[in-house]
Amino acid sequence: MLLIADSGSTKTDWRWIASNGTVAACQTDGINPYYQTTDQIRNTLANQLLPNLPADAITSVFFYGAGCSGPSVNGLVEQALWSVLPGAESVNVASDMLGAARAAARHSAGIVCILGTGANACCYDGAQITRGIQSLGFWLGDEGSGGYLGKTLVRAVFQRTLPADLIDLFQNRYQLDRPTLLDNAYKKPNPNRYFASFTPFLGEHQHHPAVQTLVTDAFRLFLQTYIQPFPESIEWPIHFVGSVTYYFQPLLKQAVEQAGLTMGCVLKAPIDQLVQYHQTTN
Incomplete structure (x- = not known):
């Protein structure tokens, strides 16, 4: 199952795609590694995202976020995602600018x-x-x-x-x-x-x-x-x-x-x- 996020400082939109192509959604507080620690990000994920996810395992994550502008800050989000989704095979964190580009220009x-x-x-x-x-x-x-x-x-x-x-x-x-x-x-x-x-x-x-x-x-x-x-x-x-x-x-x-x-x-x-x-x- 694929998990995708578009995050700003105020809110994060989440979508997950099942193997049969169906899509489900939820929204959590915003995540920005410039203003939050790994523990704060982990708490948001654990308390607001995990209760909404289905029982099927998440295998791949693509997170596009404000403040995700380089390896050091991206690593804070990666660590938090790995900690709450230990069964994932891959976690990819990139800037909201790349997310906008892929969404608009494909x-x-x-x-x-x-x-x-x-x-x-x-x-x-x-x-x-x-x-x-x-x-x-x-x-x-x-x-x-x-x-x-x-x-x-x-x-x-x-x-x-x-x-x-x-x-x-x-x-x-x-x-x-x-x-x-x-x-x-x-x-x-x-x-x-x-x-x-x-x-x-x-x-x-x-x-x-x-x-x-x-x-x-x-x-x-x-x-x-x-x-x-x-x-x-x-x-x-x-x-x-x-x-x-x-x-x-x-x-x-x-x-x-x-x-x-x-x-x-x-x-x-x-x-x-x-x-x-x-x-x-x-």
Whole structure:
């Protein structure tokens, strides 16, 4: 039986495939080896994953996760998986970027982007990632992401560069004052998640011309920063994975086409396509 995971810091989507091809699913807390020890990861697996697994033995595991960027951190996840699944014949841990690439491009070459709370992109040759743009995180990068869109929105509200009708709608909903904003921006943890929480407001009002301009400008900046530096972008399709790409798909498509690039597929989440990838690969 094959077990596949797509994990972020908040949640992990799991799928297991029986020998007859049937697929079952569950969801656990997120797993990120940058923020968790092997014991913490093991506890999540033992308490949330194992009770949901069938009696049939898991023989192979493919885990794609945020923070899984190299042998040392990947090893933390591998150790935890081996400890709770001792009968497995193989455990494979890789980055969420590779998971996104395999889900979106399958066995074909393409440029693959993640636009969720954060932002990232890579060139994928149909088997492996061949090059990428190093992400600098929320404060120094993540252009086009949910965190970036929310930060841009809040700045426009407080600097009053948005139309008055949008500012009123925003403040009626969030009742946000300057001390609360600055406290969440500079003192509390995970400012990227905090600012990304305002992105649904943009989604609800994306037919407003000012919102369209704000979001499209962010996507153009993402393309300029992450995509157009790749020479392959002239010929390869550009695939997108993540909630931001899914909910703002018309504006994203407009930005891609205006940049003279080729729009590929758009996936809200990669897990089901990863199942299909491994069903046809193994």
